Amino acid sequence: MPPPPNPALYQTSTFAELYRSAFKAFAHREALVASGAGPRLTYRQLEQQCHRMVRCFQALGLQRQDGIAVLATNRPESVATIIAAHLMGLVYTPLHPLGSEEDQAFILVDAQAKALVVDVQRHAERGLALAQRQLVPHVLTLGPAAYGTDLLAASSGLDGSDTVLDVQPDDIVKIAYSGGTTGQSKGIVHHQRTVVTSALQQLACWEWPEQVRFLAATPVSHAAGAMILTTFLQGGAVHLLERFTPAGFLQAVAAERITTTFLVPTQIYGLLDAPELGAHDIASLRLVLYGAAPMAPARLRQALDRLGPVFAQVYGQAEAPMTISYLRRDAHDLAHPERLGSCGRSLPGNQVRLLDADHAEVPVGELCVRGPLVMSGYLDRPQETAKAFAGDWLHTGDMARRDADGYLYLVDRAKDMIISGGFNVYSSEVESCLAQHPAVALSAVIGVPHPKWGEAVMAVVVLKDGARVEAAELIAHVTDRKGVVQAPKVVEFVDALPLTALDKVDKKALRARYWAGQARQVG
Numbered sequence: 472m473p474p475p476p477n478p479a480l481y482q483t484s485t486f487a488e489l490y491r492s493a494f495k496a497f498a499h500r501e502a503l504v505a506s507g508a509g510p511r512l513t514y515r516q517l518e519q520q521c522h523r524m525v526r527c528f529q530a531l532g533l534q535r536q537d538g539i540a541v542l543a544t545n546r547p548e549s550v551a552t553i554i555a556a557h558l559m560g561l562v563y564t565p566l567h568p569l570g571s572e573e574d575q576a577f578i579l580v581d582a583q584a585k586a587l588v589v590d591v592q593r594h595a596e597r598g599l600a601l602a603q604r605q606l607v608p609h610v611l612t613l614g615p616a617a618y619g620t621d622l623l624a625a626s627s628g629l630d631g632s633d634t635v636l637d638v639q640p641d642d643i644v645k646i647a648y649s650g651g652t653t654g655q656s657k658g659i660v661h662h663q664r665t666v667v668t669s670a671l672q673q674l675a676c677w678e679w680p681e682q683v684r685f686l687a688a689t690p691v692s693h694a695a696g697a698m699i700l701t702t703f704l705q706g707g708a709v710h711l712l713e714r715f716t717p718a719g720f721l722q723a724v725a726a727e728r729i730t731t732t733f734l735v736p737t738q739i740y741g742l743l744d745a746p747e748l749g750a751h752d753i754a755s756l757r758l759v760l761y762g763a764a765p766m767a768p769a770r771l772r773q774a775l776d777r778l779g780p781v782f783a784q785v786y787g788q789a790e791a792p793m794t795i796s797y798l799r800r801d802a803h804d805l806a807h808p809e810r811l812g813s814c815g816r817s818l819p820g821n822q823v824r825l826l827d828a829d830h831a832e833v834p835v836g837e838l839c840v841r842g843p844l845v846m847s848g849y850l851d852r853p854q855e856t857a858k859a860f861a862g863d864w865l866h867t868g869d870m871a872r873r874d875a876d877g878y879l880y881l882v883d884r885a886k887d888m889i890i891s892g893g894f895n896v897y898s899s900e901v902e903s904c905l906a907q908h909p910a911v912a913l914s915a916v917i918g919v920p921h922p923k924w925g926e927a928v929m930a931v932v933v934l935k936d937g938a939r940v941e942a943a944e945l946i947a948h949v950t951d952r953k954g955v956v957q958a959p960k961v962v963e964f965v966d967a968l969p970l971t972a973l974d975k976v977d978k979k980a981l982r983a984r985y986w987a988g989q990a991r992q993v994g
Contacts, residue, residue, distance in 0.1 A: 482640035483843075485663045486557045486700065489670060491633075493703035494518040502703065503547045504710040504727065510547055514703070517551060519631030524555035526634065527626035531586070531609050535560035536642060538582050540607070542566040542575065542598060543590035545691050545711040548613045548623060550699065552588050553691070560638035564646045564658075565692035568593065572600055574656060579606040581658055581850065582646050591616045593713075640664070646850055647789050658850030659789050668843040669787075672794040672818050673701040678783060679731065680757035683707025686723055686732040688715045689974070694733055694763060697793050717745035725751040731758040733785075735974045736766040740913060743773055744935065756781050758800070762793075764975045767906030768811040775803060786814035786881075788867055790846045790859065794818050795838075795867075796879055812903065813878040814871075820844065823879070825871055830862035835882065838871040839864035870897070887978065889918035891926045891956065898928075901957055904949050905930060910938035911945070915968050915976045916959065919985040930959035931981055933968060 498515040505511070512520070533539070539561045543549035556563045564582045566575045579587060579601065586609040589598030595616060602610045602618045610619035644663050648656040685702045687695035687709055702709050710727050712719060715738055723729060734742075739761060742748060759778065762785040774782060784798035798815030817823040821844055825836035845865045848856035859866055870882045882897045889896040898916035905914040913933040918926030930949075934940065942962035950958040969977040 483664055483667050485560075485638045485640055485642070486644055486666055486670075487560065487636065487638040489667065489700055489704060490521075490554055490557060493700070493706070497703070497706040500706055501708045503550060504708055505547050506545070506711055506713045506723070509711075512547055517547075517554070518633075520551045520626075521555040521558055522634050523626040523629040523631045524552060524622065525559045525636070526629040527622060528555065528559055528561070528586070530625075530629075531620075533559070533561065533585055533609070535637060536562055537586070538562045538564060538584040538646070539586045539588065540564040540566055540579055540582065540584040541588045541692065542568065542594050542601075543588065543613065543692065544568055544593045545687055545695070545713050546590060546592070546613070547711065549590055550691055550709070550711070552613070552622070553696065554699075557644065558634070558638070559636055560642050562643045562646055564648070565690075565696070567692060568690055572597060575601060576604055576606060578648050578656060578658075581656075582648075585609060586611060588613065588622060589616070589619065590614075638663075643847075647792075649789055657852055657855060660847045660850050661792075662847050664843050665792070665846060668820060669697065669792050669794045670700050670704070672820060672844070673698070674704060676794070676797055676818050677701075677760070677785070678758055678800055679705060682730055684710060684727060684730045684755075686710045686712055686720070686727070686729040688712045688720055688732055688734060688738065694735075694793070698733060698760075717741045718747045721745070721747050721751040721753060724753045724756060728755040729753075730755055731760070732756070733760040733762070735763045736761060736770070737764075737913070737970065737974050737976075739766065739774055740770055743770065743777060744912065748777065753778070758783060760785050762786055762814075767903045768808065769903065769906040771803070771811045772805065772808070775805065784814055786879075787844075788869075791821075791840050791844045791865055791867070794844060795821055795823065795840055798878075802878070810878055813874075813880050815879065816877045817879065824864065825873060826862070826864065826866075830864070835870065835872045838867045838869045838879065838881070840867060841865065887917075889916075889926050889928055891918065891921070891928055896928055896957055901928065901930065901949060901953065901959065904952050904957075905932065905945060907952075908940070908945060908948050910934050910940040912936075912938075913968060913976075915978055915981055917978055917981050917985070919961065919982075921960075927960040928958065929961040929963065929985070931963050931965055931968060933965060 494514050502514040502517045503512040539556050584607050587607045588611045590613045611622040612619045615621050640663050645661045646658045683702050683705050689695045759781045782803050783800050786796045787793040796815040796817045802810050822841040824839050826839045827833045827836045872880050887898045901916040902914050905911050912935040915931045919929045921927035946958050969980040971977045
């Protein structure tokens with residue numbers, strides 16, 4: 472046998488190398504387009520701006536693997552900042568633009584960030600509050616401000632030529648923080664391996680149109696940001712929508728002939744209910760990726776009827792981002808309506824098993840993952856990391872089943888399962904049933920305290936504009952289709968459901984109303 476080769480022989484590429492390859496391959500194409508009348512940058516112009524920012528970071532004394540946090544919105548300057556961090560090998564931590572000051576301050580300390588970058592067009596007040604806490608050595612602003620250093624001004628006169636940087640394949644590229652829906656946010660550590668794997672799986676398995684004009688309608692700090700590199704590797708253009716509204720989205724698609732986008736279900740529901748939907752030519756759309764939360768099959772059928780066969784579902788989580796599984800466009804087949812409730816098949820490179828509490832494979836169990844997509848662990852939380860990796864699998868917390876054709880179906884989050892009188896009730900199934908009622912726009916089903924059954928099924932319902940329905944009718948609707956165990960015992964009508972910063976229904980906030988003071992808490 473020959474002697475074992477140096478492990479460096481088998482190391483993966485880096486995010487920095489992938490960005491560089493796109494910049495060189497498509498130098499004169501349009502890369503980044505701002506909302507409205509904002510700037511339109513070619514790949515060469517974007518590359519130069521990124522390298523000027525890198526030199527500014529270096530002049531401040533930042534070094535490879537130092538942490539940098541970014542509080543920004545969907546602007547070209549924000550995207551350039553994030554790419555510059557990747558080119559330099561900094562550890563990038565996004566701060567959600569709708570996060571609280573206390574959560575953002577906690578993240579800056581927990582991640583040991585050396586620099587904070589603030590988009591002062593939208594976040595001047597929050598940036599000032601964080602700067603006054605003196606949590607990081609350097610506060611940089613995207614534009615002039617009464618505090619910090621203006622990154623745009625400081626970098627404008629610097630050399631924009633390529634910088635030779637020593638980014639390594641085993642470097643940490645990102646620390647992403649969970650939304651804190653189950654307590655204190657956790658720093659999720661991703662090395663280069665994770666993000667490169669996700670990008671390559673996106674390229675190989677997602678059904679990109681021939682010409683990619685991607686509309687970033689969710690924050691680039693989160694889901695939309697994961698699709699920037701894969702758009703660039705195809706020579707496509709990223710169009711930035713600063714704030715999602717149905718009318719603004721439809722106008723942007725029509726004006727720029729957008730071919731692909733990513734939306735969360737609540738945004739799709741907003742489009743379907745918008746009076747402007749039929750007033751714009753959006754025939755250019757070829758691929759609408761959706762994910763981040765379950766989508767009611769009844770609403771998905773409505774979306775297919777109104778927008779056509781353009782929908783594909785992505786499934787992942789912060790610990791294994793975006794590409795655990797994928798439901799192709801052709802699987803959104805009304806001849807097989809059951810598949811509209813699926814999150815697709817697992818993608819090549821991932822091992823996916825459904826496991827019980829003893830880590831034995833079962834027909835319905837927790838969806839667990841192995842492979843290079845999986846995080847490295849939680850930052851400085853060895854016990855929580857060990858729990859997430861019990862049995863040498865990543866435990867997603869999602870309960871699922873798999874059919875004979877390999878399609879996965881999420882039946883609920885493990886913590887969203889309601890146990891009523893000893894029976895398991897999956898809230899997502901009840902929500903899907905309620906969505907089939909013509910009066911229901913959106914619902915959230917939770918368990919509430921009950922002296923006899925432990926938990927009772929409760930539905931919090933938003934009705935469509937002008938619709939009227941009695942609670943008894945909705946209870947009977949679910950009873951007829953799902954049985955009395957699954958049917959809500961209580962229905963509450965509200966004007967709107969609380970949403971998290973990622974536009975997901977905030978069930979933790981809903982539960983808090985009913986479980987305050989209880990010895991046992993859910994969620």
